Amino acid sequence: MLKYELLPEQLLREGTVTEASFFTSVPPPAAEILRTHTADYYYRLQHGQLTRQEERVTGFPWSEALFIREITILGGTIECARRALQQGIAFNVAGGTHHAFADHGEGFCLLNDQAAAANYLLTHEPSIQKVLIIDLDVHQGNGTAAIFQHEPRVFTFSVHGTRNYPHRKEHSDLDLALPDGTGDDAYLALLGATLPRLLDEVAPDFIFYLAGVDVLATDKLGYLALSRDGCRQRDQFVLELCQRQQVPVVVCMGGGYSERLVDIIEAHANTFRVAAHLW
Template sequence: TGRLDSRAMRRIGFPWSPALVTRTCAAVGGTILAARLALSHGVACSTAGGTHHAHRDWGSGYCIFNDLAVAARWVQREGLARRVLILDLDVHQGDGTATIFAGDPTVFTFSMHCAKNFPFRKPPSDLDAPLPVAADDDAYLAALAQHLPRALDAFEPELVLYDAGVDPHREDRLGKLALTDAGLYRRDVTVLEMCRARGVPVATVVGGGYDEDLEKLGRRHTTVHRAAVAVFSDAASA
């Protein structure tokens, strides 16, 4: 309706417009669709989503509705999956997701992020893996290899919702980490291979990314889609 007060809009970070409403609802719907398709086909990749700073009753940090939370609840309500793991590899901690599912044994929240970055107050996820500023490909992938198998094997999810934010990239203006293009690709392949090896469907969203060169940024956001083709191409042709 455009009736949010100026304080609420400042917290979100976007000016209100009808186009913003359309975009926001479409992104949430896209994540729900990706979750449904992943449960049918093993993997599905949205071209939007990852609004992990949105809380239950307020938006923040360019996030209005938490599409990951909505999709998790949707698949549970529809009886399609009971146990959902939300894997958040955006460079910023998923504070909204963490607070929404705090104390909920049916949703496991795992955030690996830059320790010294937004949000400055980080409510605990079920598993947080904070990384130091300037962590490079090797450090990042080692941390992922340490934590993700444990989370998957201990929680045994029926669906993974994967926020494949590209803001850990070394050229990202808000990231503070130092991953290369190759490092992001290896990250996404690693996640998808681990899920596939365990027979866990995975739905991906693009998450954050901040670069004035939109062509570079757009290419960077396709990383998870290219990784999905590489990991699941034989399944599609079977």
């Protein structure tokens, strides 16, 4: 998508970040991916052996370039996790592939980057015993919920539109499904009443935040009605909580499908601007 090229350009042009702020992600060893995905699925994905039906469910025709793209995005989120442990926060300009299950892909998601990065931390970082995934994309993180349904060290929290894809929802540890047309006031009030308590109860050592901007009223695929400023306030609230409680956080950008590209870029850029101010 064009936004992945334009967003870094915008952030550089306005001075929110510098060239030194960026790193180039590389694919991780297959062993790291196999902590999250089944060997059969990964092998067939790698070698272009998905069935036509599996390709239709993902929304992508298979290509080697697509496979490399997916493992590179996943590697970027793992590297972000390493950097966030040192710096407090790190961003993947892409990522947030929360519809990918352990054994199949769905909804333009083939490999689940935040799930793989969470498993990486739980395996390699003794200080990380509890992970909280905050998924505020307009779509429920069904793949993430399913992957961690029997993993008590990972708490999955999803706020999404009731009628949005996927039609068959999985069970996160906490799901908040919102009616069509939910706007700034109701959304922010619900988040404000829920997230501080959740952080106290879960006491995470690390947070992954999926900051989808498909919650905007202008979004073609979403049914919520946040303004661009309401979306910014959402990000500020989440990131201020992370900073206040000194919990490292990785932010992935997730979805955004407004008609006007400027609405998508500006909403995503606001997430970076908030973080640049706080850190």
